Amino acid sequence: MLSATTREFYESQLQQLSNAKRRRQCTTYEPLDSTHVRLNGKTYLMMASNNYLGLTHQPQVLASAQKAINAYGTGSGGARLTSGTYPLLPQLETQLACLKETEQALVFNTGYMANVGTISGLMETGDYILSDALNHASIIDGCRLSSATIKVYEHNNCEHLEEILKELPPTGKRLIVTDGVFSMDGDLAPLPDLVTLAKRYGALLMVDDAHATGVIGEGRGTAHHFNCSKDVDIQLGTLSKALGSEGGFVCANELLINTLINRSRSFIFSTALVPAAIGAAQQSLNLLTSDTTLYNQLHHNIEYMTQALLQQGIAVTHKTTATALVSNYQPTPIFPIVVGSAEKALRLSQQLFEKGIILTAIRPPTVPHGASRLRLTVTAAHQEADLQYVAHTLGELI
Ligand SMILES: Cc1ncc(COP(=O)(O)O)c(C=O)c1O
CATH class of the missing domain: 3.40.640.10 (Type I PLP-dependent aspartate aminotransferase-like (Major domain))
Structure with missing residues (x-):
């Protein structure tokens, strides 16, 4: 039985998370293929999944x-x-x-x-x-x-x-x-x-x-x-x-x-x-x-996205600490676009959503305080036009 004090405890915990822009909630999207989902009749481009080879719908x-x-x-x-x-x-x-x-x-x-x-x-x-x-x-x-x-x-x-x-x-x-x-x-x-x-x-x-x-x-x-x-x-x-x-x-x-x-x-x-x-x-x-086709396509798309973001002046580092070794660099499909506050990450995520792009805000405790980000992921199934559109939209918003 949820007593009044227990209820108050959980409500106040959730309220604190809302105040800090760190409250999480699930959004139900209808997957259409490995890179698109539908919500309320509108189609969105998925840029936040780990479906790196696009195999969920192969x-x-x-x-x-x-x-x-x-x-x-x-x-x-x-x-x-x-x-x-x-x-x-x-x-x-x-x-x-x-x-x-x-x-x-x-x-x-x-x-x-x-x-x-x-x-x-x-x-x-x-x-x-x-x-x-x-x-x-x-x-x-x-x-x-x-x-x-x-x-x-x-x-x-x-x-x-x-x-x-x-x-x-x-x-x-x-x-x-x-x-x-x-x-x-x-x-x-x-x-x-x-x-x-x-x-x-x-x-x-x-x-x-x-x-x-x-x-x-x-x-x-x-x-x-x-x-x-x-x-x-x-x-x-x-x-x-x-x-x-x-x-x-x-x-x-x-x-x-x-x-x-x-x-x-x-x-x-x-x-x-x-x-x-x-x-x-x-x-x-x-x-x-x-067959190396999908693997090669993924790496082509990683490189394409890297260049498209650079053209928009968005830093692509794959590094968060000075101690990371430069010789260790290897392109991966995860592009951390670190923006700082949880509030800014949430606002950008919402603006991107309005432009038809799903790019989730990642906030503490998943990442350290002050390092909230958009975690952009590229898959083998994305088209170059999709990647251009995302980079261009990010360039306008950031
Ligand atoms: C590094 C790492 N390990 C483990 C997991 C957990 O994998 P799964 O989603 O299959 O539970 C994840 C995924 O969220 C991850 O990012």
Whole structure:
């Protein structure tokens, strides 16, 4: 029963968020294809999705999802360890392990659950987790849930990371964890340097490639891009972004995967993914590994958008800190247009909406205070005319 005081508490919390221009709400759009949605009879251009290869509406991917439903039904009926491991799951895991050049893979229901379940499954009290300051919320939550000691190092700052590693007591396991492509900034983790530190200090190294899979390193992700797949212990990813489906995964050696099967609570205690999601992801992976057209188109569009924004005088840096390494630069589809206050980001987002463009305002706590932004994302499915229109409109408004 919601008592008057409890009601007042939640109402005042929401009011405070509204006052700070940080209240969030869901808007229901009707997806028309991978880059357009409809709302109240009007069509909008989607510039805020992570559907990087535009695969959510690809005919072969749709057919594969449908085929999976026809073969295995709409639901999995149970957790993987009880009744839910149907043949498509191990097949997909083999494909993923192959993509990431690891011994094995394990599918989770979301990338969020993969992060939470992997970190808390591998680390415990007495262990140390070294986590980049700009890591995704699901990494942060996994660290907290593990009850290991968490040490946050400055974004992409390996000197700071080493200072922390040097000070750690000799006991306990260590895990260095980082986004591969940072979700809100689009920059890359300096993986080769992290590999060196992980080896020097006996730490496990985990990279979250949610925004890198299908996007960099020939679509294989950051470890492949930096040619260090064999030295990254855990490569995590999601099926929900470039692969156009839903679900998360972890690629690692047999020992770590078996440990997760036995210790990862988000894996053990949740019903397995539905066949449609697996069928779609399988076909997306087939397309990604057999044909470079979409991958190349995505990179063409990234470059096109970079130039179009530069022509409008809009800075494209993919860097948020002075410590980020210039040699580390790699074009990614995430363009952070940092505008400062939450109020300004919201106002711009609303003005863009009126011009038919969906570009969501990203505000604290997703990004630091004073770093609110429009997080513009480009996909392989956007047309050059779309990208020109967006850059031109931004140029007028900013
Ligand atoms: C870096 C990163 N990791 C993990 C996730 C979670 O993935 P999913 O959406 O599949 O839960 C996201 C997406 O929001 C992300 O940006």
